[in-house]
Amino acid sequence: MGIRKIDLELCNGCGACVEACPLDVLRIDKATTKPFIKYLRDCQSCLLCEINCPLQAIFVSPDYERRIPMPIYY
Amino acid sequence: MEAQALDNVVDTDILVIGGGIGGHTFAITAKEKAPALKVTVVEKARAGKTGPSALVGGRYDGFLPERDDFDLYFRSRVEEADYLCDQEKIEDNLRWAGDVFRSLERWGAKFARTGEGDYQRPLSRGTTRGMLLENGGVPLMNALNNYAGSIGVQFLNRIMVTDLLSNEEGVVGAVGFGVRDGDFYVFRSKVTVLATGMTRFKTIQPGHRNDTGDGYAMAYRAGAEVAGFDSTHHNTYGARMEFGPGNNLYVGLGAFFLNVKGERFMHKYHPELAERADFVWLAPSFCIERMEHRAPPIYLDMRHFTPDKIETLWKAVPYAMMKYERAGVLKNNKFVELIEYTPEGPRPMPSGVLTNRNYESRNLPGLFAVGDVTSQKGGGGLSAAAISGVIAGAFAAEKASGNSRVRIDGKQVEAHKQACLAPLKRDDGMEPDHIILALQEAIHPYYVGIIRHERRLTKALEEVAQIRDSLVPLLHAYDFHYLMSANEVRSMVLCAEMFLRSALERKESRLGCLREDYRELDNVNWLRYIHLKRDNGKMKVWSEEVPVEKYKLKPKREKCLHPFWKRVEELGYSTLVEE
DSSP states (O other): OEEEEEOTTTOOOOOHHHHHOTTOOEEEOTTTOOEEEOOGGGOOOOOHHHHHOTTOOEEEEOBOOSOOOOGGGO | OOGGGTSEEEEEEEEEEOOSHHHHHHHHHHHHHOTTSOEEEEESSOTTSSHHHHTOOSEEOOOOTTTSOHHHHHHHHHHHTTTOSOHHHHHHHHHHHHHHHHHHHHTTOOBOBOTTSOBOOOOOSSSOOOEEBTTOHHHHHHHHHHHHHHTTOEEEESEEEEEEEEETTEEEEEEEEETTTOOEEEEEEEEEEEOOOOBOOSOSSTTOTTOBOHHHHHHHHTTOOEEOTTOEEOOEEESSBOOOSOHHHHHHTTOEEEOTTSOBOHHHHOTTTGGGOOHHHHHHHHHHHHHTTOOSOEEEEOTTOOHHHHHHHHHHOHHHHHHHHHTTSEETTEEOSOEEEEEOSOEEOSOEEOBOTTSBBSSSTTEEEOGGGBSOOSSOHHHHHHHHHHHHHHHHHHHHHHOOOOOOOHHHHHHHHHHHHHHHHOSSOBOHHHHHHHHHHHHOSHHHHTEEOHHHHHHHHHHHHHIIIIIGGGBOOSSHHHHHHHHHHHHHHHHHHHHHHHHHHOOSOBTTBEESSOOEEETTTOOEEEEEEEETTEEEEEEEEOOGGGSSOOOOSOEEEOHHHHHHHHTTOOOSOOO
16 A cells, blocks of 8 residues: 555655655654655555655555456456 | 735746646747746646656657658558547657657656667557667656756646636636645746646556546636547556556567466457557457456466566666565566456547647637647657647747736636635535545446447446536545645546547547447548537537548548457457446
8 A cells, every 4th residue: 555664763854755756645744854644545656755765764565455446347 | 806916926928737748848848949938837746756757667659760660650650540630740740759859868868778779669569669768757757857947947846726717818827726735826827738647537557646637627617629538548557556657568578468267368359469459459358358257357477578578677667666576476586476457447548628730729829738638649658748748839939929918817716716725615525535436436347438338328427427416516625635636536527527428429439439339430420529618618519520631641431340349249259248
């Protein structure tokens, strides 16, 4: 189900992942200035957050949990 | 009433809505032609990282004039479109292809080369060849985005444009809101271009979920004539995991599709191209396998890929490969498992704003449309978006240099603002997700969008009308992010209606419109485009003749059983959906 983990110890709060996400899944926590996963349901596992992270603090999985009714499954 | 007193007003000479490849090539071309003009790109996500451009399947469908046969490419594009195409735009596309390709390289794009220094040009779907992007679309779009910024193109990210502004002279700007801060924006422009991609109803492939038909919807609502929604291409891709992109490349490198019995089947449907058959042949073949109870599942099989092919995939679609590894499908650089595959739901293509040869709207001056938002673009995918952006950008720069400052109507701004903010202002209501699911259930079944019949299209249209009238008014957004989703739903519901009404209008089988009840490909009566327009609040549908008489290539004016239906009959398969 998309982005699984942001390692907050590795993360330096640069915000590159929040900047990169095409579906606005991530936001910055004002208190810690570090990102959090806000809209997980919208994640598409594109990996753009992970590959834009300079510290390899993010892990994305391609598993998909939601049901999308696809044509030949009817 | 001037809008300035109320909202953030952005004045710009050229407004580009959408930050994929078409928006970028348009903005760069316009800015280079007329450096004094202010060119502003507005994007609901992040320009250069949005939609399928950055997440493209590694392939750039490129005609190279010094190497490829013009007539062969021209003919193959016309024939692949069953003559339902603008041959002048195909000619323009091919004439500009070499220049645009070299421009992309000048702007920083990198294409993979062989050891001898030639471009790598692997086989892919269909009969023509393309180029291979080094490391896929991400570096391509980063390069274009950086280059555009370096020459002074302005970018405004995380602002969703929801409607166009117009007056008696044509389109004069647009309105939108910040998806992170909720600020409302009024854009006032001399020239406006839609570069917002197509619509795909939030399907599973990465890169496709920004494509919610926002440009189609705002053009339609503004009164633009649009066309081609009857013609849907159904891509095929992972059914259960967010794999991809790269489908075109997989089949080009020799991947197999297997049915539930573990048998290859595509060579039966298309003996010449088999798995490399075009979408309009591939997706229906999956459906006939389904009707014959040999699917689902259908599998993509790459277990036989040799190390050189695996290396090509790592080069062109590295992020897809990382995901295959994580899912255990790829181990020690060898595919060890099958991947469950399906056609996607309907995606109207080529469809969109009816434009002239300069990509300006036929009936709304000042509005341009490039890439997948224009109904005819002379080619496919990334390259057609890039080329149409360059052609239109040059004309738009000239036009914007001449136009004088425009005046916008405050009442119109207010009406659009109320419409787009309504889901936020409602106290209670439905989440956008519920409505997306209802919409998918109405139009995704294979027997609605791919194997069509008047009865089933009519039923789906009733369901979509029900969603439009009963559910959309209940759309509720908790915050500005959900407000974006709610407005995407508004676009998608409208696009679904445009698709179904257009599909009902075409009473023959052509391209992706395979009708069970009209199996003939009818070049006597149906060499016609289906057009749509908003007329007194209603969706008006009509058709217009393709002007083949003035074109180079003319089909035989005859009716015949559609070649796909003919093949299915020869195979002795049932061709009726069980209802």
